[in-house]
Amino acid sequence: MASKGRERLVVIGGDAAGMAAASQARRLKGPDELEITAFERGHFTSYSACGIPYWVGGEVDGPDALIARTAEQHRERGIDLRLRTEVTELDVDGCRVRTRQVDTGEEAWTGYDKLVVATGARPVRPPLPGIDAPGVHGVQTLDDGQALLDGLERLEGDHGRRAVVVGAGYIGVEMAEAMLRRGYRVTVLNRGEQPMSTLDPDMGGLVRRAMDGMGIETVAGADVTRILTGEDGGVRAVATDDAEYPADVVVLGMGVAPETALARDAGLPLGGYGGLLTDLSMRVRGQENVWAGGDCVEVLDLVSGRERHLPLGTHANKHGQIIGANVGGGYAVFPGAVGTAVSKVCDLEIARTGLRERDARAVGLQYVTATVESTSRAGYYPGAAPMTVKMLAERRTGRLLGCQIVGREGAAKRVDIAAVALTAGMSVEQVTTLDLGYAPPFSPVWDPVQVAARKAVTKVRDAG
Missing domain, CATH: 3.50.50.60 (FAD/NAD(P)-binding domain)
Known part of the structure; x- marks a missing residue:
């Protein structure tokens, strides 16, 4: 003692x-x-x-x-x-x-x-045959990152440049980008129908289409059954129920x-x-x-x-x-959180806060959704980038329940507007009246989050 x-x-x-x-x-x-x-x-x-x-x-x-x-x-x-x-x-x-x-x-x-x-x-590491073979890497600590880089360095002299990422959550899509940047042909195996299960499927579909356009092969409904190894004991492929995907390196991105x-x-x-x-x-x-x-x-x-x-x-x-x-003898509390997270894969920005549709259903909330397409700047200003904003609101009260954003430069951090509104328990109508900064280089005159809120207000009213 x-x-x-x-x-x-x-x-x-x-x-x-x-x-x-x-x-x-x-x-x-x-x-x-x-x-x-x-x-x-x-x-x-x-x-x-x-x-x-x-x-x-x-x-x-x-x-x-x-x-x-x-x-x-x-x-x-x-x-x-x-x-x-x-x-x-x-x-x-x-x-x-x-x-x-x-x-x-x-x-x-x-x-x-x-x-x-x-x-x-x-990191989630299921007990699959071959999961501990050389060339299979989890990514959670700096030691993991160094081990992966050491493994890639050993491959530099070989012709093999095929990477398979298992899982398409935050770590999965970020590691897919990392391997793409290193010159690897990248395949992402995802058990779900769309990447980024932290989003609703319709928003995840936007991520998948963007990844396909970047040259990242995304395989949906892929339930990995084993890691196949070569004569040297190292990884050579990842097997699912109906296919094999050649791999010189495997990165696990199945969540934690x-x-x-x-x-x-x-x-x-x-x-x-x-x-x-x-x-x-x-x-x-x-x-x-x-x-x-x-x-x-x-x-x-x-x-x-x-x-x-x-x-x-x-x-x-x-x-x-x-x-x-x-x-230390002071006083502080952590009241809770609304689940705000942002990520990116190449130039695609991904953000979410609050509840998804299935989260709302799980707790018995009735809700409406509103999805809009907008731009990061005034449409006429050079560099205006597209984004899609989806908003959930409680059907009866109009209380904001969640927000998801997928877009290019300037999209992701807009989710902070919704995060503050969620923490304050605001309605979507109150979000439309927020005094947000505006100038053509930074935003349309109606910020994309407020455009989604306006549409959600209409949905709430139409629902009675």
Whole structure:
């Protein structure tokens, strides 16, 4: 346990949520009051996993450029950060964690007065034959990104330049772009009918048509059954129920799940998505001295009123700040989120916030939809780029329920208008009256989001 007169804070996980919590707690309490020990099983800390596809694609440098704060910088601020140290057991009753040195296997117990669980998420990796073959890569950590780049470097001298991406969510489409930029012929295998299941199918169809136009082959309804290997044991193809797709490298982009095995084994409460459940202060429910944040937790969806798993760096950093404030003797809460996310594949921008149609149906909401086509600038101004905006509104009240945008330059960040409106509980009619900035180089006189809102108002009125 901690030395007499000061508390010990133990943090499991050295990325966004964990180190933001440790750093904020240290700002509020000095080493004489609070001893902070953080365990991270990887080689890096406080890095941007979101930047890995752009590192692989050669658009940004890495890995150093993706690290916000190094281990040594954390240590200089009075945080005992131990890399390559994995927590293997959590003893909540005894207020201690068991650790194992990854490189040596040495094990030890460390006591705590307060604990932060920030174990993140793990890539979905189904137990398919050949899934662990050389040339098959998940992309979640900087170590994963380096391993992929090392594998691609070994292929540079070979004639093989075929990449298969399994999954067409955010990571899948971003990695498809990265491999295309590196000169690979890219095939994306997707179980669904359209890429980007975070969008409604009609909007996902826009993404698929754009990807086809970029030279990315997108195969719908492709249920992968095995990874085929060559005589050298490395990957040679990906098999589905009815076809084989040659591959020199395979990238898994099948989404992530909360990394909560430790928490589950310790008896901590998990939600329907497998994420830890916390109160508004990010304290684990039923625990006095355990907090959790980042990709390993579920949060309140402010639109549906239900818990959701939203593995985004924006939330992880906020969670860490809030946890650190509370652990350090201050006060902060995380009220929930509306599920805002943006991405891109080449020059196509993709954005969503709030509920999809099936989300609204799942919680029993009656709704109307409005879809419009507009441009990023005044139509007569050079460089005006097309975009499609879809909006969901509650049938009876006109309350905004969700917004999705697919378009070219200037499209994605417009979703922030809808995100603010959702957080404020605004109606689509109120969205039409927002005083947004206008000048021909930046927007039509009616912003595309407001054009969609106007159409939604009409749909609400027509529905009675």
